[in-house]
Amino acid sequence: MCQHQPPCPSADSADREAAHLVAHHPEQGWSLLCNGVLLFEDTGELLPDGQVIAPRRPLDAERVVTAA
Template sequence: MCSHQPPCPTVDSPDRQAAVIVSAHPEQGWYLLCNGTIAFDDTGEVLPDGRAVSPHRTVGALVVAA
């Protein structure tokens, strides 16, 4: 899909979300990337072959009041 230089990370690359945004829909919480990945605001993804990737955002530290 990617025709610009340098090329975007492939779908199989661990940094696939670094690809260029082709179509943005922030009001709906998703973005179509140049490599065909649909990236969601919650860090979940749908890959071009239909596989779903669960959200992988980090959870902040739990602060317990003393």
């Protein structure tokens, strides 16, 4: 699938997110890498074999409490 030199990491390698972007759709919250991995803005991933990688950041991490 990947034509880059050196080749991008495969979808099953630990550094799979280092692959080049093929498509980026921030308005929809996802990007496609050349190794077939779908990255989602919540840090979740969908691998080409259908395996789901759960988001790594807590959903409440962006909440900031400010004093009035």
